[in-house]
Amino acid sequence: MALIELVDISKSFDGELVLDEFNLKIKENEFITLLGPSGCGKTTTLRILGGFETPDTGKVLFQGEDITNLAPNKRPLNTVFQKYALFPHMNIAENIAFGLKISGKSKEYINDKIKYALKLVNLSGFEKRSVDSLSGGQQQRIAIARAIVNEPRVLLLDEPLGALDLKLRQEMQYELIRLKNELGITFLYVTHDQEEALTMSDKVVVMNQGYIQQMGTPEEIYNEPENAFVADFIGDSNIIDGVMLEDRVVKICGSVFPCIDEGFGRNKPVDVVIRPEDIIIGKPGQGIMDGVVTSNVFIGVHYEMCIEAGGFEWLAQNTTSYPVGTRVSIGVTPENIQIMHKPQSEDEEAISLDD
Amino acid sequence: MTKTSMNSNLKRLFSGPFLAFILCGTLVPLGVIAFYGFTDRSGAFTIENIMAIATRNHAQALGLSLGLALISTVICLLLAFPLGLILKDSKLGKKGFMVFVFILPMWMNFLLRTMAWQVLLERNGIINIVLKSLGLPLLDIINTPAAVVLGMVYDYLPFMVLPIYNALIKIDKNLIEAAYDLGADKLLVLRKVLIPLSVPGIVSGITMVFVPSLTTFAISTMLGGGKVNLIGNIIEQEFTVGSNWNLGAGLSIVMMVFIIISMALIEKFDREGEASMI
Ligand SMILES: Nc1ncnc2c1ncn2[C@@H]1O[C@H](COP(=O)(O)OP(=O)(O)OP(=O)(O)O)[C@@H](O)[C@H]1O
Ligand SMILES: [Mg+2]
Numbered sequence: 001m002a003l004i005e006l007v008d009i010s011k012s013f014d015g016e017l018v019l020d021e022f023n024l025k026i027k028e029n030e031f032i033t034l035l036g037p038s039g040c041g042k043t044t045t046l047r048i049l050g051g052f053e054t055p056d057t058g059k060v061l062f063q064g065e066d067i068t069n070l071a072p073n074k075r076p077l078n079t080v081f082q083k084y085a086l087f088p089h090m091n092i093a094e095n096i097a098f099g100l101k102i103s104g105k106s107k108e109y110i111n112d113k114i115k116y117a118l119k120l121v122n123l124s125g126f127e128k129r130s131v132d133s134l135s136g137g138q139q140q141r142i143a144i145a146r147a148i149v150n151e152p153r154v155l156l157l158d159e160p161l162g163a164l165d166l167k168l169r170q171e172m173q174y175e176l177i178r179l180k181n182e183l184g185i186t187f188l189y190v191t192h193d194q195e196e197a198l199t200m201s202d203k204v205v206v207m208n209q210g211y212i213q214q215m216g217t218p219e220e221i222y223n224e225p226e227n228a229f230v231a232d233f234i235g236d237s238n239i240i241d242g243v244m245l246e247d248r249v250v251k252i253c254g255s256v257f258p259c260i261d262e263g264f265g266r267n268k269p270v271d272v273v274i275r276p277e278d279i280i281i282g283k284p285g286q287g288i289m290d291g292v293v294t295s296n297v298f299i300g301v302h303y304e305m306c307i308e309a310g311g312f313e314w315l316a317q318n319t320t321s322y323p324v325g326t327r328v329s330i331g332v333t334p335e336n337i338q339i340m341h342k343p344q345s346e347d348e349e350a351i352s353l354d355d
Numbered sequence: 356m357t358k359t360s361m362n363s364n365l366k367r368l369f370s371g372p373f374l375a376f377i378l379c380g381t382l383v384p385l386g387v388i389a390f391y392g393f394t395d396r397s398g399a400f401t402i403e404n405i406m407a408i409a410t411r412n413h414a415q416a417l418g419l420s421l422g423l424a425l426i427s428t429v430i431c432l433l434l435a436f437p438l439g440l441i442l443k444d445s446k447l448g449k450k451g452f453m454v455f456v457f458i459l460p461m462w463m464n465f466l467l468r469t470m471a472w473q474v475l476l477e478r479n480g481i482i483n484i485v486l487k488s489l490g491l492p493l494l495d496i497i498n499t500p501a502a503v504v505l506g507m508v509y510d511y512l513p514f515m516v517l518p519i520y521n522a523l524i525k526i527d528k529n530l531i532e533a534a535y536d537l538g539a540d541k542l543l544v545l546r547k548v549l550i551p552l553s554v555p556g557i558v559s560g561i562t563m564v565f566v567p568s569l570t571t572f573a574i575s576t577m578l579g580g581g582k583v584n585l586i587g588n589i590i591e592q593e594f595t596v597g598s599n600w601n602l603g604a605g606l607s608i609v610m611m612v613f614i615i616i617s618m619a620l621i622e623k624f625d626r627e628g629e630a631s632m633i
Contacts, residue, residue, distance in 0.1 A: 052532050072535040079536045085529035089551045098547075099537035150537065 001064060003028045003186055004049065004154060009058035011044055018044050019210045022058070026154070026188060031180060033189045035197040036207035037233070042190040043082060045207075046156045049188065050079045078147040082158035082190075084139045086131045092118075092142055093127035099150040117145035120175060122168075136163040141172070148179060154186045161196065173200055194234050198222060206230050227340055231273040238279075238315055242272040242339070250339060253310030255289045257332060261339040271340040276304065278336035279316040287329030293322045391604035404605020413589060413606065420585040421613070423500055424568035427507035428515075431564045432557065434508070435515035439556075440549070442516075443523045454520060461513040469506050469577045476502055476578065498580035506574040511567060515560035522556025523549065558625050565621075566614055586610055 002025035009022040018041045026032050034042045047053040049060060051072035060068045067075060078099070086095050093114050100110045118124050121141035131139065140163045147155060160176075161169045177200060180187050191197050197204050198218040206213040206221060206229075213233075214226045225231035228239050242252040244264040250257050252272055264270060284290045291309025298304075303321045307314045309330055322328055395401045407413055438457065445453050460468060475481050476497040483493045496502045526549065534544045550557075572587030579585075586606065593603030 050532075050536060052535075072532070073538050073540055079533075081529055081533060081536075083527075083529050085527065085533035087530060087533070087548065098534070098539075102538040102543065146537070 002026060002061075003030075003063060004188075005059075005061040005064075006045070006049070007059045007061060009045075009048060009055045009060070011041075011048065011053065011055050017210060019048075019055070022210065022212065024205065024212070026186060029180075029184055029186055031177070031187045031189065031200060031202045033191060033197040033201040033204050034207055035191060035194060035204055035233075036213075038192060040207045041210045042192075042207060043158055046079065046158050046188065046190060049154075050077065050156055051075050076152055077154040077156060078150050078152040079156040080143050080147045080158060080160045082162070084136075084143040086139055086142055086146070088131050090131070091127065092123075092129050092131070092134075095131065095142060096146045096149055098146065103150070113149045117149045120148075120179065121145045122171070137165070137168060140164065144172075144176075148183070148185070151183055152185060154188060155180075157187065157189045159191055160189075161191075162193075169196070176200070198234070206233060208233075224338060225273055225340065227343065228271045228273070231271075231338070231340070236276050236315055238272075238274045238276065238312075240272045240274070240312060242270050244268040244270050244339065248334070250337065253289065253312045255310055257288055257337060258334045259337040259339060260334050261337075264339065264341075269342055271342055273338040273340065274314075274332055274336065276315040276317040277302075278332055279307075279314060279318075280331045280333070281305075281307070281316060281318050281320070281322060282329045282331065284327045284329050287331030290327065290329050293324050293326045293328060296321060296324050388604045388607055391601050392608045393605075395601055404602050405609060407602055407605055408609045412584075413586070416584050416586045416589050417610070417613070419500070419583070420569050420587065421617075423504055423507065423583075423585070424565050427504045427511065427568045428561055428565045430504070430508050431512050431515040432561065434512060435519050435560060436550075436553075436557075438516055439519040439523045439553075440545075442520050457516055458513050460509075461517075465510045466573060466577075468510060469574050472502070472506050472509065473497070473577050476505075497578065498582045500579070500583050502578040503575050503583050503585075506578045507564075507568045507571065510574065511564040514563035514567075518556040518559040518563070519553055520556075522553035526552045554625050558621060561621055562618060565617065569614060569617075570610065 004026040006022055006024040009019050010017070011019040022041075022045065024032075024045075034045060036042055044053060048055050051067075051070060051074075055068065058068075059066050062076065087098065090098070096114045096117055097110050100113060105113075114127060115124070118126055121144055123138060123141055123145075126134075126138075126142075131142075134142065140160060144157070144160055147157075157176075161172050164172060173196065176187070179185070189197075189200065198221070201218055203215065204218055204221045205215045208229055214221060214230045216224075221230065222234055225234060225237075231237050231239055240252050242250045244250050244261070244267070245256070246266050247262040247264075248259055250259050250261075250270065250272060280287060289309045291307045291314070293305050294308050294313070295306040296303055298321070299317075302317045302319045305316050305318065305322060307316055307328060307330055314330060316330065392404050393400055393402065395403065408417060442453055442457070473480075476494070477483070478493075478495070478497065480497070486493055496505070530548055530552070531544055534548045539547065570587050572585060572591045575583045575585045575588055590603050590606050590610070593599045593606065597603075
């Protein structure tokens with residue numbers, strides 16, 4: 001049974017629909033990430049779970065029990081707020097101790113926990129510091145510490161690493177995962193950083209405009225995006241109009257590419273996704289189509305190039321640099337071509353490509 | 356001339372009238388009061404006017420003033436904080452309107468408002484007429500300290516409500532939610548978040564009620580009917596009826612010292628209160 005379940009949740013603000021029949025199941029000990037562009041309803045979802053917002057329709061279940069109308073302080077979960085929300089009139093130790101004191105823990109236990117939590121977020125010795133005196137990133141880490149010391153069944157984290165630099169963020173990602181495994185807390189994590197979502201989660205939920213676009217393991221989301229929005233949002237990709245000529249043959253930009261997808265029918269228009277790192281660059285005539293390099297930027301480890309071929313600007317990444325103006329060929333191995341149905345209705349189109 | 360030096364010159368120019376105002380409106384009168392307070396009628400130095408507070412009459416009046424001011428401040432605080440909370444949470448779209456209603460009396464002359472209470476509370480006043488017609492026991496508080504406290508509370512309550520309300524609405528909503536999230540119930544949120552974070556508003560509210568309550572003579576004259584003698588009344592009489600400016604000034608200085616001491620105490624108490632509350 002799912003630990004937490006959102007059933008048909010709809011929520012609108014001032015007549016504007018933010019969540020539309022939203023369904024989500026979270027299993028015990030799972031690390032689920034909500035990923036989506038700004039304003040797609042991630043924070044609203046967390047607020048409904050935390051009890052700070054009542055859904056217009058639908059239910060929130062905890063171990064099968066309806067908690068939709070349960071007060072926030074009665075819910076077995078804690079939140080790391082997007083805006084930190086540290087108490088400015090308390091020092092760091094008092095902030096972290098807040099929840100522990102309420103649950104009536106002993107002084108020694110609380111002191112140990114404060115020490116442990118501060119060490120965990122790399123801020124040992126900060127007990128007596130005031131909130132004002134901390135940088136944004138430090139405050140964010142204290143907010144994490146304040147939530148985890150309570151060892152809730154579920155931890156809701158709203159972009160908890162957003163204010164940190166890359167190195168610290170990677171460190172904290174690692175620490176959070178370790179923590180989750182150590183304490184057995186279920187994590188519902190919100191981010192708009194796709195890399196973070198892919199590295200940390202057991203399951204990624206890609207959202208846009210209040211709808212779930214795709215739900216799956218990071219590999220599934222990355223390798224088999226279900227629609228153009230997901231493909232576009234997760235990593236860079238070439239999204240091209242194509243025609244499925246028959247099983248395992250797709251025509252893109254006038255050239256015929258072998259692929260591995262079946263069951264689309266004959267002469268069916270489809271969306272084709274090809275990741276830039278999957279494009280094989282070769283000498284003219286060696287690939288499937290020929291083209292010219294139109295731009296070339298070094299982005300660390302590899303070069304990112306645009307190749308004009310068949311009337312389309314292909315984005316390609318390669319460790320070898322091909323200067324602008326070079327004539328090259330491009331090719332793709334069949335299993336790296338991802339075929340997707342075109343959106344059926346206008347409605348669906350709005351969801352998927354509006355961004 | 357660089358831009359910054361021009362700016363600072365400009366600032367100096369504009370601050371001129373302000374400085375002149377402080378000088379003429381505050382420092383000079385203070386100097387004059389100090390002069391009168393420390394001299395006798397012939398102009399010779401004396402501390403008799405200051406020591407005059409020790410006489411029975413004066414000490415009693417000061418004691419009563421402090422007592423009534425304290426009581427009315429506490430009542431105002433007990434009324435204003437819940438009121439501030441209600442105003443803050445009122446979901447009425449016209450929040451501003453609610454506040455406006457509570458602040459409205461502040462814009463009426465306070466002598467008029469006090470006089471209204473005189474009419475209401477009189478032995479044959481409106482309240483008693485109503486009570487009589489209902490067959491209820493009559494209210495007999497006019498010309499007692501209770502009537503004076505009532506007048507003080509009525510007159511100065513808005514000065515307590517406004518700063519507390521302002522402090523309360525400035526509290527980040529996220530902090531309240533965070534407290535709930537960490538398991539606090541309503542009472543704990545009040546004690547650990549709302550009250551500590553509205554301390555600046557509470558302090559200025561207390562100041563704005565306590566000081567005028569301590570120094571008033573109009574309210575005690577109108578609602579005390581000459582039977583409730585506050586230090587303000589005594590000073591006023593020295594300046595008018597008794598025309599002993601030296602004694603009046605001397606007592607004023609003593610009162611000022613008391614105000615300063617009480618403010619320091621409030622400030623200290625609040626800081627400690629804040630610390631212990633956490
Ligand atoms: N209390 C509210 N009143 C009115 N509109 C709201 C309210 N809360 C959220 N919204 C609207 O709901 C939409 C979703 O907001 P939400 O905060 O859930 O987005 P988000 O996915 O968390 O975005 P971000 O990544 O920027 O934090 C936005 O358009 C926002 O303006
Ligand atoms: Mg958000």
